[in-house]
Amino acid sequence: MAQKQRVLTSSLIPGMIVAEDIYSLNGQMIVAKGNIVTEKLIVRLGFYSIRSVAIKVEEKSIEEVIPPTAQTTYSERIRKSKTFQKFEKDFSNTTTIFRELIGDLVEKELTEEAVLEMTGYATDLFESIENNLEVFDMLHNMRENDDSTYAHSINVALIASVIGRWLGFEKEDINILMMSGLFHDIGKIMIPKDILNKPAKLDEQEYTIIKTHTMQGYNILKSMDLDERVACSALMHHERCDGSGYPIGIDGSQINDFAKIVAIADVYDAMTSNRIYRGPICPFKVISIFEQEGLSLYDTQFVTVFLKKIVNTYLQNSVRLSNGQTGTVILINNLALSRPVIQLDNGGYIDLYRHPNITIEAII
Numbered sequence: 001m002a003q004k005q006r007v008l009t010s011s012l013i014p015g016m017i018v019a020e021d022i023y024s025l026n027g028q029m030i031v032a033k034g035n036i037v038t039e040k041l042i043v044r045l046g047f048y049s050i051r052s053v054a055i056k057v058e059e060k061s062i063e064e065v066i067p068p069t070a071q072t073t074y075s076e077r078i079r080k081s082k083t084f085q086k087f088e089k090d091f092s093n094t095t096t097i098f099r100e101l102i103g104d105l106v107e108k109e110l111t112e113e114a115v116l117e118m119t120g121y122a123t124d125l126f127e128s129i130e131n132n133l134e135v136f137d138m139l140h141n142m143r144e145n146d147d148s149t150y151a152h153s154i155n156v157a158l159i160a161s162v163i164g165r166w167l168g169f170e171k172e173d174i175n176i177l178m179m180s181g182l183f184h185d186i187g188k189i190m191i192p193k194d195i196l197n198k199p200a201k202l203d204e205q206e207y208t209i210i211k212t213h214t215m216q217g218y219n220i221l222k223s224m225d226l227d228e229r230v231a232c233s234a235l236m237h238h239e240r241c242d243g244s245g246y247p248i249g250i251d252g253s254q255i256n257d258f259a260k261i262v263a264i265a266d267v268y269d270a271m272t273s274n275r276i277y278r279g280p281i282c283p284f285k286v287i288s289i290f291e292q293e294g295l296s297l298y299d300t301q302f303v304t305v306f307l308k309k310i311v312n313t314y315l316q317n318s319v320r321l322s323n324g325q326t327g328t329v330i331l332i333n334n335l336a337l338s339r340p341v342i343q344l345d346n347g348g349y350i351d352l353y354r355h356p357n358i359t360i361e362a363i364i
Contacts, residue, residue, distance in 0.1 A: 004054045006200070009045045012037050017056040024048040026244055039322060039359060043285040046271050047293065051201045075318065075364060078141050083129075087138045090128060091154065094121050098150045098182075102189060110186070112224040119179040122157050126178065135162050136313040140272070140283070140363065149188060149196075152269060157181030159265035160258075163302065166309045167261075177258060179226070180233035184262050187217030187234060214238055214247045232256035237263045240297040252299055260299040264306050284319075284360040287311055288338035311337040314363065322359045325350075329360075 004019040016037040022030045022045070030048060031041060037055070045053065078084050101110075101118055129135050139155055160181035164174040188196060191213050195206050202210065217234030224231075236259035239245035241252030252260075271286045287307060294303055311332050319342065320326050327350070331341035338360075339352035352358055 004056060006052050006054050008052050009042065009050055012042050012045070012053060012055070014038050014042070019054040019056045022050060022053060024050070028244075039285075039361075040288075043281055043289055044293075046281045047267075047286075047289045049270075051198075075141055078137050083134065084138060084141060087125075087129065090125050091138075091151075094125050094154060095150050097121055098154065102150065102186075110220055110224075112226060115179065115183065115221075115224065115226065115230075119175070119182055122154055122182050123175060123178050125154070126158055126161050135159075136310065139269075149185065152273060153182050153185055155269040155273070156184060156262060156265045159269055160262050163261050163265060163306055163309075166305050167302070176227045176229055177261060180230045180258050181262050181265055183217070183221060183230060184233050184237045184266060185213065185217065186220055187213035187215065190216040211238070211246050229256055229258040233259040233262045235259070237266055239263070241299055242296050244297070255299075257299070257302075260302055264298050264303055268306075268310070282360055282362050283310075283314060284338045284340075284363075288359075291336070291338060307337055308334070311340070318364045319360045320362045320364050321350075322357075322361050326364065 007016070014037055018031055018033055018035045018037060021033050024030055030044060030050070035041070037053075098118060098121075101114055126135070129138065135158055139158065157178045158181070160177045161174050164177045169177070191210060195202070195209055198206065214235050214237065218231050221231040221234055222228075233256065235247070236245075236250075236255050239248065239250055239255045239259065240263075241255065241260075243249055243251040268286060268290075271281045271289075272283050273280055287310065290298075290303060290307055315329055315332065317329050318326065319329055321342065325342075325344055325346065327342040327344040329340045330343045330349075333339055333341070333351075333353045336353050339356075340360075341349060341351045341353075342360075343349055350358070352360070
């Protein structure tokens with residue numbers, strides 16, 4: 001007779017059987033007990049920040065599958081470039097400065113001068129890369145280096161700023177977006193570390209505490225002489241256009257535009273980054289979830305531009321497919337952004353739009 005065992009989302013393997021109904025943090029059922037775990041389900045669980053799942057355990061063992069690696073991949077070429085090596089050094093320095101700044105908040109209040117100074121460092125990092133596409137090349141190849149809360153905040157600031165560029169914002173507004181992304185999670189300094197870093201599923205009380213970081217951040221920032229969109233982004237970046245977000249549960253008509261942009265950057269970076277309860281999710285899987293479920297949660301005008309632009313940043317990237325083949329992304333399908341045409345390493349091409357049973361498993 002099968003028994004139940006709780007497994008981290010990052011350790012799920014297609015074919016496992018769900019042993020308990022799985023609900024989102026807002027109480028929405030994601031999948032019912034008895035369903036088979038699929039790659040699509042694993043991505044959905046990441047989308048809804050589900051840390052662990054109860055599965056049925058049989059006597060047979062599950063071996064870890066080690067994916068093959070390609071030689072001289074796009075990522076390897078990026079990491080060897082002088083541009084990446086400089087970015088890596090500058091990013092590390094910026095993260096260290098940010099960590100020290102936040103560490104000082106334990107003993108003293110955050111000041112407007114400190115916010116502006118830190119934003120200046122992040123802006124310099126952003127402006128050191130002229131090509132929007134290179135920003136994502138740099139961030140994707142930084143994943144193994146530092147996925148801390150501090151690095152996440154810098155990533156969100158950079159991604160939000162790129163979205164601002166794509167939307168044609170003026171430089172002043174892009175600077176405000178940078179600041180909004182950088183300090184969107186500032187309220188987490190008020191959350192106990194044992195809750196923030198808990199590797200298992202949060203209980204109801206813990207999740208309630210986590211949700212207070214939005215209001216905590218707003219309270220920290222609202223008293224400063226800053227653009228009001230910065231504090232609004234801290235408050236509203238977990239609000240959703242269908243009214244399912246928190247802390248207030250307002251709909252899209254009431255959410256600040258900058259908070260909407262920061263929300264997209266926040267979710268995209270969180271899903272494609274390492275987390276204590278799972279590994280990074282392939283960007284194409286994240287894009288697929290945005291296509292299927294994100295249009296009702298995020299502002300259509302912003303998320304549509306983001307998806308169409310972000311997918312093009314992965315052109316020429318080396319990828320591994322679910323059937324074990326490897327190749328290079330050479331053509332984006334505007335009807336299905338997450339299903340491009342791949343030039344295979346062993347010869348030939350595959351149009352993923354015409355092969356719905358094959359997906360991109362990883363960028364390599």
